[in-house]
Structure formats: C-alpha cells, structure tokens
Amino acid sequence: MLNRLNSLYRYFGSAAAATMSPKKVTIIGSGNWGSAIARIVGNTTKSFPDQFDPQVRMYVYEEIVNGEKLSEVINTRHENIKYLPGKILPENVVAVTDLVKSCEGSNILIFVVPHQFVKGLCEKLVGKIPADTQAISLIKGISFDKNEQGVSTGGIERGGLKLISEEIKEILKIEVSVLMGANLAPEVANDNFCEATIGCKRKAEDGPLLKKLFHTDNFRINVVEDAHTVELCGALKNVVACAAGFTDGLGYGDNTKAAVIRLGLMETTKFVEHYYPGSNLETFFESCGIADLITTCYGGRNRKVCEAFVKTGKTLAEVEKELLNGQSAQGPLTAEEVYLMMKKTGLDAKFPLFTAVHKICAGEMKPAELVDCLRNHPEHM
Numbered sequence: 001m002l003n004r005l006n007s008l009y010r011y012f013g014s015a016a017a018a019t020m021s022p023k024k025v026t027i028i029g030s031g032n033w034g035s036a037i038a039r040i041v042g043n044t045t046k047s048f049p050d051q052f053d054p055q056v057r058m059y060v061y062e063e064i065v066n067g068e069k070l071s072e073v074i075n076t077r078h079e080n081i082k083y084l085p086g087k088i089l090p091e092n093v094v095a096v097t098d099l100v101k102s103c104e105g106s107n108i109l110i111f112v113v114p115h116q117f118v119k120g121l122c123e124k125l126v127g128k129i130p131a132d133t134q135a136i137s138l139i140k141g142i143s144f145d146k147n148e149q150g151v152s153t154g155g156i157e158r159g160g161l162k163l164i165s166e167e168i169k170e171i172l173k174i175e176v177s178v179l180m181g182a183n184l185a186p187e188v189a190n191d192n193f194c195e196a197t198i199g200c201k202r203k204a205e206d207g208p209l210l211k212k213l214f215h216t217d218n219f220r221i222n223v224v225e226d227a228h229t230v231e232l233c234g235a236l237k238n239v240v241a242c243a244a245g246f247t248d249g250l251g252y253g254d255n256t257k258a259a260v261i262r263l264g265l266m267e268t269t270k271f272v273e274h275y276y277p278g279s280n281l282e283t284f285f286e287s288c289g290i291a292d293l294i295t296t297c298y299g300g301r302n303r304k305v306c307e308a309f310v311k312t313g314k315t316l317a318e319v320e321k322e323l324l325n326g327q328s329a330q331g332p333l334t335a336e337e338v339y340l341m342m343k344k345t346g347l348d349a350k351f352p353l354f355t356a357v358h359k360i361c362a363g364e365m366k367p368a369e370l371v372d373c374l375r376n377h378p379e380h381m
C-alpha cells in the first residue's frame with residue numbers, strides 16, 4: 001500500500017513538475033523578422049525565468065556571409081549581419097543550424113520563415129518534437145496545393161487553400177496560434193512603439209503565456225480568439241501592398257493609395273467571410289487588420305519591390321534580388337496562390353483587386369490597367 005502511494009506521489013509529482021517547468025522556446029527562422037523577434041523573445045524569456053528557459057534556440061539556415069558562417073557570427077558577435085545588421089541580439093539567443101536539434105525538447109516553436117519553406121521544415125520535424133509542444137506562426141502567407149480540393153471540415157470548398165497554421169498543425173499534430181500586426185521588422189528592432197495581435201483558438205489556456213513571451217513596453221499585444229481572421233489579414237495585406245506599390249510606381253498619390261487600402265480591406269473582409277465564415281468585425285480593427293494594411297502599403301518590402309517593378313521594367317525576381325539582399329517579398333507568391341484558389345472556386349471576378357495584382361505580377365495585365373480595375377470595382381456599383 002505504502003509502495004503504491006509512493007509511486008502515485010512520484011507520478012503526480014513529476015507530472016506537476018513537467019507542467020510547471022520553464023518552457024523551452026525555439027525560433028524557426030532567422031531572417032529580418034525572425035531576428036527582430038529574437039531580440040524581444042530573448043529578453044522576455046530572461047525576465048520570466050520561472051515560465052521560460054532563458055536559452056532561446058534559433059534555427060539558422062546556414063549561409064556564408066563575407067566569408068563567415070552566419071551562425072558563427074550570430075553566436076560570437078550576436079548580430080545577424082545579413083538580415084538585421086547593426087542590431088545586437090541578446091546573448092541567450094543561440095543559433096543552431098540543425099533544425100531537429102534546434103527543436104529538441106522545445107515546448108514552444110515560433111515559426112518565422114518565408115511561407116514557401118514551411119512545409120519542408122515541418123516534414124523534417126515529424127516525430128521529433130514532444131507531443132505537447134505548441135507553435136505560434138508569425139508567417140504572413142497561405143499554403144496552396146494545386147492537387148488538393150482543400151475542403152474544410154465545415155464543407156466549404158477552398159480550392160487547395162490552407163492557412164499556414166493549418167499546414168503546421170496537419171503535419172506536426174500540434175496546436176498552432178498566430179501573431180500578426182503592423183510590424184515592419186526594422187522599426188520593431190529599433191524599439192519603436194507598435195502593437196500586434198495574437199490569434200489563439202484556446203485563448204484562455206494558451207493566450208496568457210504567449211502574451212508573456214512577446215508583450216513588452218514597445219510591442220503591445222492583444223489576444224483574440226478569431227485566429228483565422230488574424231492570419232488571413234496578415235497574408236492578404238501583402239497582396240494589397242503590391243497594388244499600393246504599383247500605384248506608387250505609376251506616380252499616383254496618397255488618395256489613390258487610400259482607395260487601394262479601402263478596396264483591399266473590403267476584399268479581405270469578403271474573402272475571410274466566404275472561406276472562413278464567422279469572423280468578428282472587431283478583428284479587422286486590431287493591429288493585424290487595418291493597421292497592418294496601412295504600414296505595409298507605406299513602408300513595406302512588397303510595396304517597394306512592386307514600385308520598382310513598374311518604374312524599372314525589370315522582373316519582380318530581379319528587383320527583389322537588387323533591393324532586398326536575400327529577404328523575400330511574399331505578396332506576388334500569395335497573389336498567385338489566392339488567384340489559383342479563387343479560380344478553382346469560380347470567385348476570381350468577385351475579387352478584382354486581388355486578381356489584378358496576380359495578373360500584373362504574372363505579366364498578363366499592364367500595371368496602368370490597375371486604375372481601371374479600381375474605377376470599376378464592384379464596391380462602386
């Protein structure tokens with residue numbers, strides 16, 4: 001009897017300790033945003049040692065920069081000289097080039113890579129992470145599989161569309177929240193004040209800890225339950241930013257850009273309502289919604305690349321290479337994915353701004369025709 005009590009005590013004692021023990025955090029990605037967020041998470045984990053293990057591992061896709069391994073520079077000089085030069089990373093952020101090792105025993109995975117790399121990275125992690133690990137995706141994009149119908153459990157035909165959070169969940173069988181907002185990485189790395197939105201389906205259960213991981217004096221977090229809307233706002237604003245870049249390239253001013261932002265917002269709300277019905281209107285007024293549209297359409301990389309595309313007549317790949325030094329503008333790829341998906345479900349005509357962005361990027365429409373598309377938008381009929 002005594003033995004049985006002892007073993008019960010040991011079992012429940014260790015289970016409680018496991019629940020209470022500080023969470024290990026891994027950042028998967030070390031680009032412009034990955035490095036800016038590492039500055040925040042490196043500090044918050046140190047501030048709450050009872051909640052978080054202070055060592056934060058950061059998966060680095062290895063590359064040679066000026067003759068040195070990027071991971072070694074990060075671990076010795078604490079600076080990502082390629083993707084966030086001039087900003088010091090906290091010393092408890094450790095670069096690891098082996099993806100599986102970077103996630104070993106981790107309780108919280110922060111996904112922050114350009115969306116085209118997510119699937120490949122997740123597939124390498126299958127069976128390699130604890131079952132109770134949770135993830136949070138900071139990735140603004142969608143997943144699109146040409147061969148899939150993408151029919152949701154609610155029976156809505158999504159023509160191959162999946163959210164990045166859904167893709168991670170499907171492959172790794174873990175809970176995935178999202179963080180989106182008006183967050184240009186260089187400004188966040190500069191500690192300029194801004195806001196962000198966490199979308200968390202299990203808000204009561206996971207929200208408080210996730211908020212603790214990201215919330216600082218200059219990076220203010222709101223947590224909402226409407227995670228699908230948060231994520232789609234983040235993905236679709238990159239498409240709208242391309243349209244803003246095209247009108248900048250054409251020499252139009254701020255009134256035209258305001259129209260692009262407004263019509264882009266109308267298409268975004270309609271898109272969310274069609275493919276993920278039941279969103280809260282208030283979510284569009286969080287940082288992930290209108291605020292991110294504004295910041296991206298004025299200061300983002302997608303805008304910049306699309307403006308240069310119009311002004312120089314070079315290809316998008318050329319201007320991206322020339323202007324972004326290895327960083328990635330996600331808008332053109334997202335516009336293509338959204339277009340193919342809308343086409344499959346017969347809805348492309350209902351989203352003329354999204355459709356025009358793809359057609360301009362693909363060389364099927366002249367940038368100047370975008371203004372006709374704005375002029376004849378169904379919102380004016």
Ligand SMILES: NC(=O)c1ccc[n+]([C@@H]2O[C@H](COP(=O)([O-])OP(=O)(O)OC[C@H]3O[C@@H](n4cnc5c(N)ncnc54)[C@H](O)[C@@H]3O)[C@@H](O)[C@H]2O)c1
Nearest residue numbers: 030031032033034061112113114117139140184185327328
């Ligand atoms: N940069 C921003 O201001 C910002 C802000 C908010 C959200 N986001 C979103 O965060 C996500 C990541 O953006 P970012 O700015 O950190 O990245 P980035 O644009 O700086 O892209 C470069 C990253 O891609 C990695 N990479 C290149 N080839 C790879 C490969 N084959 N496999 C794996 N990784 C590879 C590089 O190592 C580097 O970490 C995107 O979805 C972006 O939309 C970016």
Ligand SMILES: O=P(O)(O)OC[C@H](O)CO
Nearest residue numbers: 181182183184300301302
């Ligand atoms: O530079 P962009 O266009 O990728 O936008 C960056 C952020 O998403 C802005 O919130």
